[in-house]
Amino acid sequence: MSGTSPDTPLLCVRDLHVSYGPVEAVGGISLDVPRGAIVSVIGPNGAGKSTLLNALMGLLPSKGQATLDGRDVAAMPVEDRLRRGLCLVSEKRELFAEMSVADNLALGAYSRRHEPKGAVEADLEAGYQRFPRLKERRHQTAGTLSGGERQMLAIARALMARPQLLMLDEPSLGLAPLIVAEVLETVSELRRSGVSILIVEQNARAVLRIADYGYVLEQGRIAMEGDAATLLADERLIQTYLGFGKGEAAA
Amino acid sequence: MSYLIGALLAQDGLTNGAIYALIALALVMVFSVTRIIFIPQGEIVTYSSLSLASLQQGTAPGSIWLIVALGLLAAGLEGFGYLRGDRSTSRLRAMAAYGLVPLAVAALTFATAGAGFGFLWNIVLVLLIVVPMGPLIYRVAFRPLGDATVLHSLIVAMAVHFVLLGCGLLAFGPEGVRTPPLIAGRFPVFGVPVSAQAMVVVAVAIVAIIAMALYFGRTLSGKALRATAFNRVGARLVGIRTEQAARLVFLLAGFAGALCGILVAPITTVYYDTGFLIGLKGFIAAIFAGLASYPLAALGAVLLGLFESYSSFFASLYKDAIVFALIIPILLWRSLRSTHVEEDEE
Ligand SMILES: Nc1ncnc2c1ncn2[C@@H]1O[C@H](COP(=O)(O)OP(=O)(O)OP(=O)(O)O)[C@@H](O)[C@H]1O
Ligand SMILES: [Mg+2]
Numbered sequence: 001m002s003g004t005s006p007d008t009p010l011l012c013v014r015d016l017h018v019s020y021g022p023v024e025a026v027g028g029i030s031l032d033v034p035r036g037a038i039v040s041v042i043g044p045n046g047a048g049k050s051t052l053l054n055a056l057m058g059l060l061p062s063k064g065q066a067t068l069d070g071r072d073v074a075a076m077p078v079e080d081r082l083r084r085g086l087c088l089v090s091e092k093r094e095l096f097a098e099m100s101v102a103d104n105l106a107l108g109a110y111s112r113r114h115e116p117k118g119a120v121e122a123d124l125e126a127g128y129q130r131f132p133r134l135k136e137r138r139h140q141t142a143g144t145l146s147g148g149e150r151q152m153l154a155i156a157r158a159l160m161a162r163p164q165l166l167m168l169d170e171p172s173l174g175l176a177p178l179i180v181a182e183v184l185e186t187v188s189e190l191r192r193s194g195v196s197i198l199i200v201e202q203n204a205r206a207v208l209r210i211a212d213y214g215y216v217l218e219q220g221r222i223a224m225e226g227d228a229a230t231l232l233a234d235e236r237l238i239q240t241y242l243g244f245g246k247g248e249a250a251a
Numbered sequence: 252m253s254y255l256i257g258a259l260l261a262q263d264g265l266t267n268g269a270i271y272a273l274i275a276l277a278l279v280m281v282f283s284v285t286r287i288i289f290i291p292q293g294e295i296v297t298y299s300s301l302s303l304a305s306l307q308q309g310t311a312p313g314s315i316w317l318i319v320a321l322g323l324l325a326a327g328l329e330g331f332g333y334l335r336g337d338r339s340t341s342r343l344r345a346m347a348a349y350g351l352v353p354l355a356v357a358a359l360t361f362a363t364a365g366a367g368f369g370f371l372w373n374i375v376l377v378l379l380i381v382v383p384m385g386p387l388i389y390r391v392a393f394r395p396l397g398d399a400t401v402l403h404s405l406i407v408a409m410a411v412h413f414v415l416l417g418c419g420l421l422a423f424g425p426e427g428v429r430t431p432p433l434i435a436g437r438f439p440v441f442g443v444p445v446s447a448q449a450m451v452v453v454a455v456a457i458v459a460i461i462a463m464a465l466y467f468g469r470t471l472s473g474k475a476l477r478a479t480a481f482n483r484v485g486a487r488l489v490g491i492r493t494e495q496a497a498r499l500v501f502l503l504a505g506f507a508g509a510l511c512g513i514l515v516a517p518i519t520t521v522y523y524d525t526g527f528l529i530g531l532k533g534f535i536a537a538i539f540a541g542l543a544s545y546p547l548a549a550l551g552a553v554l555l556g557l558f559e560s561y562s563s564f565f566a567s568l569y570k571d572a573i574v575f576a577l578i579i580p581i582l583l584w585r586s587l588r589s590t591h592v593e594e595d596e597e
Contacts, residue, residue, distance in 0.1 A: 059487065079490040087488075094485035096478045106471060107478050111490030113471055161489065 008070065010035045010196050011056075011086075011165055016064035018048070018055040025051040027220040028064070033165060034212075038187065038197040040228065042204045043217035049200040050091050052217070053167045056198075057081060057088040068165065082111040085164030091173060091200075093154040097143030101134055104142050104153055108160030120160070127156045130186075148179035155186065159195075166190065168199045172206070184210050208232040252564065258443040260560045266449040266518065267532075268556025269456035270511050274533025275540065275548040276463060277507035282542045283480035284500045286401050287393055290408040292508055293530020294415035299381045299512020300521040301419070304428035306373040311364040313422025314380055315357045317415075321387040322353030328390065349390065356380055370433070378509050385505025386498045394494065412527070419523040427520035452514045459510060460549060463503075467545075476500060532559070532574060539581050541588070 009032035018026040026048045033039045041049050055062040058078040066074040073081050096104050105127060109120045128135035131152045137145060142153055151171055158166060168187065172180040180203065188210045191197055201207035208214055208228045216224040216237065224237065231237060252260075274292055281289040298314045305312035329346035333339075356379045363372065392411045396404055432448040439445070467473040479486040479496040487493065508526075515521065515529065532555055539551030555574065563570040 057488070059484070077492070078487050079492055082490040090484070090488060092484075094482055094488055096481045096485055098481050099474070099478065103474055103478075107474055107486075107489050107491075110471065110475055157489070 007034075009033055010069060011198065012065070012067045013056065014065040016052070016055065016062055016066065018051050018060055018062045020051075025220050026055065026062070029217070029220075029222055031215055031222070031225075033196055033198050036191065036194065036196055037213060038191050038199060038211045040207045040211040040214045041198070041200045041217055042202065042207065042214060043223075045202070046219075047217040048220040049217055050169050051220075053088055053169050053198070053200055054090070056167060057086065059088075079111060082161055082163075085162070086167070087158045087161045087163035087165070088167045089154045089158045089169060089171065091169040093150055095142040095150060095153060095157070098141055100139055100141055101145070101153060102138040104157050105134075105138075105160055108157035111161050123160055123162065127159060130159075130189075131156050147174050148176070148182070151175060151179075151183055152186075155183075155190075159190075163195060165196045165198060168197065170200055170202060172201060172203050180206060204238055205232065255443060256564070258441070260564055261557065262443070262445055262449055264557035264560030265553065266452045266556070267559060268553035269453045270515055270529060271533045271536050271556055272549045272552035273456055273459060273507045273511050274530055275536035275552045276460065276545055277504040278533055278537040279540060279542055279545055279548045280476075281500050281504050282537070284476055285389075285393070285404075285497045287404045288401065288408055288534075288542075289501075289504060290405075290412040290530065290534075291388060291415050292504060292533065293526035293528070294412060294419060295381060295384055295505060295508025295526065296512040296515065296529050297419055297521060297523060297526030298384065298415075299377055299509040300430070300516040300526070301423040301428065301512075301523070302380055303373060303377045303513055303516050304430050304521070305423070306360075306364060306376055307370070307430050309365045309367070311360050312380065314419075315360055317418050317422060318353040318380060318383055318387060319357050321384065321391055322349050322351075325387055325390040326350030328395070349387065352383060353387070356383070370431075374513055377513060378506070381509040381512065382502065382505040385501035385503070385508070389497055389501040394497075416524060416527065423523055425523065427522040427525075428516075429520045430516040432517040446518075448517050452518065455510065455514060459507070464545075472499070528571065535574070535578050535581065538578065538585065541585055 011031075011033040013032070014030045016026060016029045017024060029048075029052060031039070031041075041052065043049055051060065054060045056066060058073075058076060058081050062074065064074065065072070068081070068084050068086055071084060073084060073086065076084070096107065099107075105124055109123065112120055128138070133149055134153055134156055137149065142150065145153060155166075155168070155171070171183045171187070175183065184206055187197060187199060199207060199211065208231055211228040214226065214228050214231045215222050216231070224231070274296070277292055278289055281287055281292075298317075302312035302314045326346045326349040329342050329349060333342045333346065360376055360380065363376070388411060392407055393399075393404060396407060399407075432446075433451050434447040436447045437444040438447060438450070465473075467477055475486065475491045476496055476499065478489070479491055479493060483493060486496070511529065512521075512526070515525075519525065533552065536551035536555050537548050539555075540547035555577070558577065559570060559574045562573045566573065
């Protein structure tokens, strides 16, 4: 039930400020996520990327505007944002390590507990189809999974909430290159199934290849933005800010 | 010590152990979800026993005034929050619930206290009066602290304990009371006469523990509580409200306390401070479990009950001293194990 026309962005953020006590970590960020797009936020360590996503999810208090689907979500608690279709896969995954994979997924649908059971079960089955590895391990506790499986579980758990906009915080963190490719492939697949994506990554080259648009965050502000292809073509940018691949040696 | 005496002591120990187990499980549950060491758990037991005793004598218990006062305080806090700017309907709903439920319970109690509706009705009334104390204490004393450290909330818990102890003395007086047993009589088991009340206590405790295990293991709401205990941020991310989880846990703790009070009232003389001792013994069992493991807490409670029972045979004067001295070896043993719960975990 979108209250606005299809070409207004799904998520609109205007002049967002987030502080830890006296220290401002995000200092006036504006960004848009259009419907059905993958938007990526890249930037060096400590730029405020996680802070931005945590604030958008409602885990941290913030000042400024944020509308989802035309509705002001800036003052909402986490569970209301979830119900409106916003969902975050945190940098730390935040799984329930002592609980089974199946229980983690069941809890992912906690915000939908008043919906008929059938709908949630169908989504659980769809999740298992998307990640067959999780189905094999559904009785295992989440803490015993490998890093890649854990990331899959974190994404699968988030999908159980049926997000319109999925926010991913460094999904490639700590994963082997092959698994990173797999995770990013899953992300583009999700977009194809209609979920819009806001993704934070340090692995700039890899993420810009699947993204439509990118923002470069530096010290809590947006230093640069543009189409993913344009940013990717800007070799100097990649090397200066993002120090990856060849750039690492140069920095 | 003859077989008969040994068996009777075991019966005593198991009965008390079952009570301590309920308390220990409630303490572990409250601590793991909220990081609050709920010292006043024992006072809830006292209030339950003494309220039951008053109702049995046909008078409305003084504890009613306490829950009405707590309810009005909680409603006031919600109203204050509303005026301060959080104009959500959930605030108003909470304010109405906190204010009106205790008043309704009070009205019901005054209307039926002398009417002689029987023992079972009195138990229902006790549950209605005492169970809400859990969430009310949480709302009035602990919620305003926000995300306080374990030490902070422990200090507040101690304060609540003393306030409730004092209020208990005011409401019920210093005399001890004992209610008639739920079921009278004794039945021989392996040649040992076992009191029916002891069987009731153990049976009720076992049923309550199984129900609790099923609730935590099988229902979404129970899993949500466990999830909150394991990972608060993760729980928030899937839409579990920490406050709601806390409220629920305190409701369950209120229920466990009320149940214990109803069960102990016929087997011990309960004074205004008896619950505190029961709570402390439950606490020792909970410490034995590192405030984290439910099975260990139950096991610890039963062992403690037996230990207490046999030490009362050999040195009855020092029974409590011996039991509380147990805390030292237990703490030593815990400190040697590495799997205890840390105060701040990432
Ligand atoms: N809990 C906190 N308290 C105080 N300062 C914090 C806290 N969390 C982060 N910061 C500070 O805020 C700034 C932004 O941190 P943030 O975690 O958002 O960066 P990031 O871009 O996600 O970095 P990384 O790439 O390392 O994940 C940093 O300077 C950090 O030191
Ligand atoms: Mg980060």
